[in-house]
Amino acid sequence: MKSIFASFALLILLPLLTNAAPGYGVVTLVKGQVEAVNSSGQKRALKIGDKVFESETVITQKQSAARLAMMDTNIIEIYPSSNLKIQQYLYNPKEDQKNVNLEVLQGRIKSTVKQKYDNDKNKYNVKTPVIVAGVRGTTFSTEHDIGSQQSRVITFEG
Numbered sequence: 001m002k003s004i005f006a007s008f009a010l011l012i013l014l015p016l017l018t019n020a021a022p023g024y025g026v027v028t029l030v031k032g033q034v035e036a037v038n039s040s041g042q043k044r045a046l047k048i049g050d051k052v053f054e055s056e057t058v059i060t061q062k063q064s065a066a067r068l069a070m071m072d073t074n075i076i077e078i079y080p081s082s083n084l085k086i087q088q089y090l091y092n093p094k095e096d097q098k099n100v101n102l103e104v105l106q107g108r109i110k111s112t113v114k115q116k117y118d119n120d121k122n123k124y125n126v127k128t129p130v131i132v133a134g135v136r137g138t139t140f141s142t143e144h145d146i147g148s149q150q151s152r153v154i155t156f157e158g
Helices: 002-017
Strands: 025-031 034-037 043-045 057-060 065-070 075-078 082-092 097-112 123-127 132-135 139-145 150-157
Touching: 025 034, 057 065, 075 082, 132 139
Parallel strands: 097 123
Antiparallel strands: 025 065, 034 043, 034 057, 057 082, 065 075, 075 097, 082 097, 097 139, 123 132, 139 150
C-alpha cells in the first residue's frame, strides 16, 4: 500500500517539479531520521513532499533512508548512515542544459539516471573523496567508507 501511495505521489509531484524553481527534487520516501543541512549549517528534518535544493547535504542516520525524485525524473536513493551533498543540479531542457554534480561524503547512494548525458556538454557526476563517476544514463550505486577511505561504484543497468 505504501508503494502505491508513493508511486501516486510521484506521479502528482513530477509535473510540478519541471516548472519548480529553485527546488531540485522532492522527497518521496523517508524512513527513520533524515535531515537536510544548507550551506549556512541550518538543519531541517525531511518528510515526504519536502523539496531538496542545490548545495544542501542530505544526511541519513543509522537505520534510516530516503528517496529523492529529481526535477528531471532521475531518482536518488540514500542509504542508512550516509551524507549526500547536492553540489549542482541544473536542468533546463529548453536550453539543453543538464549538469549534475553530487558528492557522497560517506555511506551509499543509488542513482537511477533516466536522462541521457553526453559527458561533454551535459554531465552527471557522482564523486567521493577518492573517485569520480561520470555516467550517460544508467542505474548505479556509489559508496564511500569514511574509515578506510575506500570508495566503489557498482553498475546495475546500462
